[in-house]
Amino acid sequence: MRTVKYEDIVKSIRDMIIFSTTHLAPDMKKALEEAYENEKSEVSQAVLAQLLENAKIAEEEWKPLCQDTGLAIYFVKVGTDVKVEGGSLKEAIYEGTAKGYEEGYLRASTCDCFTRANLKDKAGYNLPPIIYFDLVEGDKIEIEYAAKGGGSENVSRATVLAPAAGKEGIKEFVKKVVSDAGPNPCPPLVVGVGIGGSFDMSAVMSKHALFRNIGTPNPDPELNELEKELKDELNKLGIGAMGMGGTETVLAVHIETYENRMCHIASLPVAVNIQCHSSRHAHITI
């Protein structure tokens, strides 16, 4: 059994948060540069130029790319042959999150659902995070992190279609979600789609789909094709950067299914998680 020190996890998480909220991930930067080259509308192109300039300033000054530094979202894979010494893994993630957000001068955005009071003094700075744990073989801990802002989360949707709706029904639903969202979630977007499993699992998968680097193909050739078709169709909507009208609305569509396309015989769950251009995601293995 391998042991990992509690403090080491706290520090890794803290550092990952501060770096990834100020340094645009290379896949996003490349996708924005390509969008800038391809955009036909002048207004949208001007917006894309601002986003690239913003990324440059943020990186040079270690200044947050966006003021909405989000809820901290984690997907964690824990090996069965590793244990944490000096505290629990969950506590370490909480502590690393609070430290990263507070010491990185990031915004604390967690609040009470009803009173809307900020939770920073009650629960801790930008606590609690959202964590999905999974058990896997091996002696490593793999942590994927994203800072998920509210603007793009607010326009995300989930549904359960009738099985007869099929692929066409899925496409229609995704198109409706992106079309209704319009300018609000800060396009250009990455669109995460979760298909199958259960109502809740489709939503979790739609979020996890956002962690895949843009440009990495879907391992399932049929889904890979569907992703490309959807991207082309979504770009026909004309929404453009920040909704000002244009040709580059969607940078990528990423689809995940449950255990190789499983769902119940009576249902077809579909969830769409929208990600803005400020996709701050990172991943560490401890």
Add this chain to the structure above:
Amino acid sequence: MAEYRLKTPLSNEDVEKLKSGDIVYLSGTMYTARDAAHKRLVDLILNGEELPFELEGAVIYYVGPTPPKPGEPIGSAGPTTSYRMDPYAPILIEHGLKGMIGKGKRNQDVKDACVKYKAVYFGATGGAAALIAKAIKKAEVIAYPELGPEAVRRIEVEDFPVVVVNDTFGNDLYDEGRKLWEKK
């Protein structure tokens, strides 16, 4: 698509020449407020009480910035989604507000108030928060410090970059821009 440099406070004359799609660089004093602060401002108006700043000609920026690092006037400061301010904006416009800066669609009431009382809704680039912070030279909390990032701040800006979304003629850049580029 014209380009303008304007100084705040804005006059009717200033806003009446603007058309959706125009690029504007704003300089001068502006105020920041989000939903919680808007609710309080509207309550003050309804109770006939004095506001923490002069509303006539004012521009309000919808933002909840990150905390500033030592020595900085403000942290990253991009716009937040504007629809949350829709229930409060028309009454502020009626009482002299001339400009709002945010991102995303406004409802019909806000657009109608812009036409009736002469005001403009500007879009700033969401997520360009480090870039926009460069245009903010000074920031000072002037009301509701207990709201944290949502407190009302007086900010001094120089060439703050925005695009006119809703003008005083009832135009909407989001609808027009999309129609122009939509492929059936």
